[in-house]
Structures are given as C-alpha cells and as structure tokens.
Amino acid sequence: xxLSIRKLDKSFGGxxxxxxxxxxxxRGERLALIGxxxxxxxxxxxxxxxxxxPTGGDVYLDERRLTHLPQARRVRCGLARxxxxxxxxxxxxxxxxxEMAIHARLGMEHRWWxxxxxxxxxxxxxxxxxxxxxxxKAAGLAPSNLAYGEQRLVEIALALALRPEVLMxxxxxxxVPRGESRTVLRALEELPGSLxxxxxxxxxxxxxxYAQRIIVLAEGRIMAEGTPEEIRRHPxxxxxxxxxxx
Amino acid sequence: MNxxxxxxxxxxxxxxxxxxxxxxxxLCGLLLPDQWPLLARIGVMALFVLSLDLVVGIAGLATLGHxxxxxxxxxxxxxxxxxxxxxxxxxxxxxxxxxxxxxxVSGVLVLRYQGFTFxxxxxxxxxxxxxxxxxxxxxxxxxxxxxxxxxxxxLGIAPFDLEGKVAYLxxxxxxxxxxxxxxxxxxxxxxxxxxxxxxxxxxxxALGTPVARQLWKMYVAAGLFAGMAGAVSAQISxxxxxxxxxxxxxxxxxxxxxxxxxxxxxxxxxxxxxxMALHHTASSINPYHWLFVIxxxxxxxVLVPQARLAAWFRAVPRPWAAPPRAGKREAA
Numbered sequence: 070x071x072l073s074i075r076k077l078d079k080s081f082g083g084x085x086x087x088x089x090x091x092x093x094x095x096r097g098e099r100l101a102l103i104g105x106x107x108x109x110x111x112x113x114x115x116x117x118x119x120x121x122x123p124t125g126g127d128v129y130l131d132e133r134r135l136t137h138l139p140q141a142r143r144v145r146c147g148l149a150r151x152x153x154x155x156x157x158x159x160x161x162x163x164x165x166x167x168e169m170a171i172h173a174r175l176g177m178e179h180r181w182w183x184x185x186x187x188x189x190x191x192x193x194x195x196x197x198x199x200x201x202x203x204x205x206k207a208a209g210l211a212p213s214n215l216a217y218g219e220q221r222l223v224e225i226a227l228a229l230a231l232r233p234e235v236l237m238x239x240x241x242x243x244x245v246p247r248g249e250s251r252t253v254l255r256a257l258e259e260l261p262g263s264l265x266x267x268x269x270x271x272x273x274x275x276x277x278x279y280a281q282r283i284i285v286l287a288e289g290r291i292m293a294e295g296t297p298e299e300i301r302r303h304p305x306x307x308x309x310x311x312x313x314x315x
Numbered sequence: 316m317n318x319x320x321x322x323x324x325x326x327x328x329x330x331x332x333x334x335x336x337x338x339x340x341x342l343c344g345l346l347l348p349d350q351w352p353l354l355a356r357i358g359v360m361a362l363f364v365l366s367l368d369l370v371v372g373i374a375g376l377a378t379l380g381h382x383x384x385x386x387x388x389x390x391x392x393x394x395x396x397x398x399x400x401x402x403x404x405x406x407x408x409x410x411x412x413x414x415x416x417x418x419x420v421s422g423v424l425v426l427r428y429q430g431f432t433f434x435x436x437x438x439x440x441x442x443x444x445x446x447x448x449x450x451x452x453x454x455x456x457x458x459x460x461x462x463x464x465x466x467x468x469x470l471g472i473a474p475f476d477l478e479g480k481v482a483y484l485x486x487x488x489x490x491x492x493x494x495x496x497x498x499x500x501x502x503x504x505x506x507x508x509x510x511x512x513x514x515x516x517x518x519x520x521a522l523g524t525p526v527a528r529q530l531w532k533m534y535v536a537a538g539l540f541a542g543m544a545g546a547v548s549a550q551i552s553x554x555x556x557x558x559x560x561x562x563x564x565x566x567x568x569x570x571x572x573x574x575x576x577x578x579x580x581x582x583x584x585x586x587x588x589x590x591m592a593l594h595h596t597a598s599s600i601n602p603y604h605w606l607f608v609i610x611x612x613x614x615x616x617v618l619v620p621q622a623r624l625a626a627w628f629r630a631v632p633r634p635w636a637a638p639p640r641a642g643k644r645e646a647a
Contacts, residue, residue, distance in 0.1 A: 118521070144523030156521070158514030162325050169511050172504045173522040178529065181505040186326050188504075196318060209321040231522065 070131050070147060070234040071095050072265060077116055078125035079109075079289075086112045088290040089126070094235065094265050101280035102269045105310055108286040110269045111153055114237050117267075118150045119143045130235070144173075147234035151224040153243055153269070157212040163223055164208040167195040170230035195230065202226050202256050218249025225256055236260070238268040242275060277301070285310060330498035333581060334491050341487040351479035357591045358486030359548045362493055364571045364583040366540035371569070372578030373501055374533045375513030376429075379565045380437025383421065383444050384414035384538040386560035388545025390448060390455055393555040396464035403466050407489065407546045414542015415535050417444075422534040426527065438562070445560035460556035461549075475551070482551035489547050490584075493540050498580055500536060509533045570609070574616055 072094040079087040086109045094100050102110050115121040117128055119140035128135045135143050158166060171191045172178045186192070199205050202222050212220050221241060228236055238257075245253050257279065260266065270276050276283065276297075283300045285293040287310070293303045300306055344354045367381045388410030395409045425436040448455045455461060468474040473481045500506050512519045512526050519526050549555045558564065567590070575586020590609065597605035616624075 120517075120520070140520045141523045141525050144521065150521055152517070152521070156515060156518045158511050158518060160514060161511065164321065164325060165507060166511070169504075169507055169524075170522050172508065173519075173524045177504050178508040178524055179505055179532075181500050181503045181532075183504075184327060184499070184502045185504045185507045186322070186502070192322070205318070208318075209324055227518075227522065 070265070071129075072117070072148070072235045072267070073129045074113075074117065074126070075129065076126040077113070077123050077128070079112060079116055079121065079123050086289050087116060087123070088288075090286075090289070090291055091126075092284055092291070092294065094267055096234075096265055097263050099266050099268070099279060099281045101276045101283045102267060102286060103271075103273075103276055103283060103310070104286035104292070109289040110286055111239055113286070114150060114239050114267070114269060118148060118237060144231060144233075147232075148237075149228040149231045149233035149235070150237040151221075151228050151239055151241060153239040155212070155217070155220045155224060155244075157220060157223055157227075159213045160211045162209055162211055163204060163215070163226075164192075164195055164199065166212075166223065167198050167226055167230050168192065170227045171195060174231050198226050198230050201229070201259070203252065216249060218245045218253055221245055221253050222256055225253075225260075229260075233264065235265045235267065238266060238270075240269050240271065242270060242272050327502040330495050330502070333498055334495045337491050337494055337584065338487070341491070344483065344487075345480070348478060348480070351483045353591070353595055355479055355483040355486045355551050356548075357588055358483065358490045359544050359551070360568070360571065360591055361584045361587040362486075362490045362547065363541055363544035364568050364575070364587045365490075365494060365497055365580060366537045366544060367568050367572050368577060368580055368583040369497065369501075369533055369537035369540070371572060372580075372582070373506065373513065374509050374530055374537075376426075376530070376534075377434055378437040379434055379562070379569065380425075380439070380441035381537070381541055381568060382560055382562070382565040383437070383441040384417050384541035385545040385548070385564065386441070386444055386448065387413040387417045388542030389549040389555045389559040390461065390545075391542070392546035392549040393461040393464055394454065396466055396550070397461065401465055401467040403469050403485065403550050406466065406550055407543060410546025410549070411539050411543045414545065415539035417542070418535045418538020419531075422531045422538075426530050426534060438565075441560060441562065441565060445557065445562075448557055448560055455555075458557055460554055462554040464553065466550045466553070479551070486547050486551060489543060493543060494580070494584075497536075497540065501580060505529070505532070570613060574613065 075091050077087055077090045090113060102113065104110055112121065116123050119135070119138060123136065130146055130148060133146065135146060135148070165185070168185060168191050171194055196205070199208055202225060204219065204222055204226060207215055207219055212223060215223070225241065241257060242250060242253060254275070268280065280297060283295065283297055284291055285300060285306050292309070293300060293306050295303070344350070347354070363385055370376050370378050370381065391413035392406035392410040395406045400406070421440045425433055425440065428436060449457055466475055469481060469485050475481050508519065508524050509529050512529060516526060545559060548559065571586040571590040572583055573586070574590055575584065576582030593608055593612070594605065597608040
C-alpha cells in the first residue's frame with residue numbers, strides 16, 4: 070500500500086506548524102523524516118496517525134481517504150505508530166500487552182466471557198512476536214520493571230502485533246542508552262521488507278544508513294527531499310541543519 | 316524461566332475458587348443468628364462496592380455518583396413489587412435493567428470527560444435523580460420513601476422471615492453469582508483492554524481500540540450490578556428512602572473500596588465487610604464519635620506505603636501456608 074500525504078496543513082491558533090506538506094511512501098520503502106527541533110515532525114506523525122485533525126489537506130492509504138477517520142479506524146486500515154516517549158500501560162505484563170494488540174487487530178476486544186488467557190492462538194502469536202524481538206525473557210514483567218531499551222522494543226513489538234502496512238517510528242532510538250542501542254538497531258533492521266516505514270530520528274548515522282529516502286522538514290515545510298547521498302550534498306541542508314557533521 | 320512457567324505466573328486466579336471462598340466464608344455467617352440483618356446489609360454493600368470497583372479500580376474513573384444506579388435499582392425494585400410483581404427475581408432483574416439503562420444514558424454524556432469534570436458530572440447525575448425521586452411523590456413517595464410492599468418467597472420456596480436468614484442467604488447468593496460474572500468480565504479480552512485504557516489511554520487508541528465504547532460498556536456493566544445491589548437492598552429491607560440516592564452512600568462506598576484496595580475485586584468485599592463491621596461495633600459503643608475509628612483506619616491505609624503493609628502482613632507467621640511458588644516471585 071502507498072501512503073500519500075497531500076498538502077497537509079496544521080495551525081494551532083496563530084502558530085503554523087505544518088505548511089502544505091506532501092509526499093508519498095511506497096510499499097516496503099524506508100523513509101526518514103529529519104529536521105531541527107520544532108520543525109513539526111511529531112506533529113506530522115500525529116496528523117497522519119489521526120491523533121490531531123489537520124486544518125487542511127488529506128491523508129490517503131492507496132485510494133482510501135483517511136482524513137476524516139479517528140485514530141482507531143486508521144490503525145485497522147493498516148497504519149501503526151510508535152511513540153517518541155514510551156507510551157505503555159506501566160503495570161501490565163508485556164505478554165498481556167502483546168495479546169491485547171492482537172485482540173484489537175482481530176476484533177476480539179469485545180469478548181467478555183472467556184478468559185483472555187484461554188485463547189491459545191493469540192498467545193502463541195504473542196510469543197512469536199516477542200521471540201522475534203528477543204523479548205521472551207521480559208514477557209512476564211511489566212514495563213516499569215524493564216530497561217529503557219527493552220521498553221522501546223515493546224513499543225515496536227506492539228506495532229508489529231498489529232501487522233500494519235505502514236509503520237511510523239517516532240524517534241525509536243530516543244533515550245536508549247549506548248549499551249542497549251544495538252538491540253534496538255537490530256530490531257529495526259529485521260523489520261519485514263514489505264513493511265513501509267516512516268521514521269523520525271535524530272541519530273544521523275542511523276538515518277543515513279537506514280533510510281532509502283530522506284525528507285528534511287524545517288519550519289513546517291519540506292526543505293529538501295532525496296536519497297541520503299543527495300541530502301548529504303544539499304547546500305541548504307548542510308548549512309541549516311547538518312552543519313559540519315555531514 | 317520458560318514460557319509455561321511465565322504463563323502460569325500470569326494466569327488470572329480462577330473465578331470459581333474466589334466464589335467458593337466467598338460462599339464458604341458467607342455460610343459461616345449462619346452461625347451468628349443475631350447478626351443476620353447486618354450480614355445481609357454487608358452483602359448488599361459488598362455488591363455495590365464491587366460494581367464501583369469496575370468503574371474506579373478497573374476503568375480508572377473516579378466517580379462520586381455511583382449511587383445513581385443503586386437508587387434507580389432500589390426504586391425500580393420497590394415500584395415493581397408495589398405495582399406489578401412481588402417475585403424477588405423479577406424485581407432483581409428490573410433493578411439491574413434500571414441501573415444499566417441509567418448508566419447507558421448518563422454514560423454517553425459523562426464519559427466524554429475525564430478527571431474533575433467527570434467527577435462533578437457523576438455527582439450532578441446522582442443529584443438530579445435524587446431531586447426527581449423527591450418531587451415525583453406519586454411514584455416514589457417523595458421524602459417518605461416507598462414502603463408497604465411485600466416480596467414473595469425466593470423461587471417460590473423460601474419466604475423472607477423476621478430473623479433475616481433468607482434475606483441474608485438471598486443477598487449472599489446474588490453477591491456470589493455477581494462476583495463470578497464480574498470476575499469473568501475483568502479477566503476477559505474486554506476487561507484487559509479496559510485496564511489498558513486505565514493505565515495508558517493513548518496506547519489503546521494507537522492499538523485501534525475504540526476507547527470510548529469500551530469505557531461505556533464497562534460503565535453499563537457497573538450500572539447493572541449497582542442496580543442489582545439497590546434492588547436487593549429494597550427487597551430485604553422492605554423500604555426505599557431518598558438516602559438510596561444520597562451523596563454519602565457514594566462517598567462511603569468509595570471509602571470502602573479504598574479500604575479494601577481498588578482494582579482487585581475481592582478488595583471491594585473485604586473493604587465493605589471491614590467498614591460495615593466497624594461502623595456497627597464502633598457506633599454501638601459510641602454513637603457520636605465512631606467516625607474517628609473509620610477516619611483513623613483510612614489514614615493508616617492511605618498513608619502507610621503499600622509495600623510496608625504487605626511486609627507486615629507477610630511477617631505474620633503462617634504455618635498453614637505452602638512455600639511460595641518460585642515462578643510467582645520472579646514474575647513480580
């Protein structure tokens with residue numbers, strides 16, 4: 070499926086945060102969204118996922134217009150996201166959280182009589198998701214007892230349990246200590262190839278090695294767009310954002 | 316630690332076992348014939364607090380208007396007995412329906428809000444019903460309340476007697492059956508997702524869960540059981556007064572829930588039993604100052620950290636207990 074963003078606009082009162090942003094994300098593509106703080110990256114993800122309502126423009130998944138749908142419906146269309154700041158039920162064991170995501174995907178969350186622990190298929194699938202991310206040992210623990218890197222992995226695991234077509238990763242490496250960054254990185258590399266990924270990230274090494282295409286956002290509008298090589302050479306981006314680093 | 320042992324550690328406790336304990340403890344009450352009326356009232360309050368736990372402990376919505384459903388259940392059961400059918404089970408079903416319907420209608424409005432706004436709106440709903448019950452004298456008897464209705468024998472065989480034995484067993488049976496259903500709801504995929512909403516609302520929307528609808532359904536379920544508590548209260552006491560819409564009943568139920576521990580279901584029963592028993596004994600010793608005891612106990616529960624309370628509890632020697640299961644410890 071192709072995610073297409075068409076002339077998306079958002080202002081909060083007089084503050085114009087997103088200015089006519091358009092781009093497409095093809096099937097299986099890895100697209101990174103970079104830009105200085107306050108460029109409107111997270112706002113853009115919130116607009117696409119449906120947490121915020123745009124003041125103008127549209128979000129399409131293939132030919133389906135999602136703009137008027139609430140977030141929960143968009144998720145069911147195949148649009149999943151992770152959060153920049155870990156957003157997990159703090160006291161619920163990880164295994165149950167994954168099961169909850171699978172219930173939501175299968176529309177089982179309305180079943181109110183049989184215990185959640187009785188559905189073997191859901192449980193086996195939850196274990197498979199955890200195994201894929203190396204989280205099996207953490208299955209019985211609640212996020213408040215997990216290391217930060219593991220919490221980030223749970224975020225990704227929940228998104229994968231939804232079997233999305235498009236996955237938006239809002240700074241997956243934010244706050245991950247150096248010692249744990251490799252596990253998160255490996256999880257990102259092992260995401261299925263058919264999954265389209267839109268990633269916001271500040272770690273430029275990761276962005277330039279991971280993304281096939283990069284969009285640079287500044288003051289709410291697209292400043293540059295291209296392959297990592299093109300972005301690296303882009304004169305405006307160099308002066309405005311990458312500085313001497315690139 | 317392998318999968319099976321993790322799953323075992325996470326498995327919810329069996330509802331049948333909980334109900335078995337409730338019934339066993341409840342039947343011990345038969346040894347205290349003098350206390351049957353009190354025990355029956357404890358059973359009713361336990362059911363009411365249990366339904367409150369669905370809203371406060373499971374869904375995480377602090378309410379002070381839960382009495383609206385209790386009152387609707389009580390008045391409906393009273394009116395049904397007075398005008399249509401004296402069968403207790405018909406009255407019980409009518410009370411449950413009235414509670415659920417009230418929750419369904421008011422929930423559409425109040426559940427749009429969270430925090431203090433929600434809290435105030437729940438109080439407002441209960442107050443509106445309170446004044447309606449006061450004004451509609453023809454239906455409700457106004458501030459005289461409803462009385463003079465008779466209730467047929469339960470299932471046609473067990474007439475309500477003066478000692479209150481049947482009333483107590485009836486209350487206990489309704490409580491045990493309700494507890495079974497409530498426990499199943501909480502341990503179902505639906506219950507799990509409502510607990511997810513409680514702990515992290517943003518996450519649940521991101522999983523595609525219709526958050527508002529899930530909360531509404533839980534609110535209706537809570538209204539249903541609160542309505543049942545009201546109906547049983549009306550049937551065993553034979554009167555329905557304006558106090559069944561009273562603010563203090565909402566507040567007391569909340570105190571009982573916090574006393575026993577919110578979100579654990581059995582905590583509602585323990586809290587109601589402790590509060591009512593204390594109320595009864597302390598107020599017969601000193602009718603003017605019994606609230607000191609309740610206040611002191613509440614301070615103790617709220618101010619002493621949970622971990623320390625648990626440690627004190629664990630320090631009590633328990634020769635009868637089996638050694639702790641290794642899996643459970645590690646998982647915690």
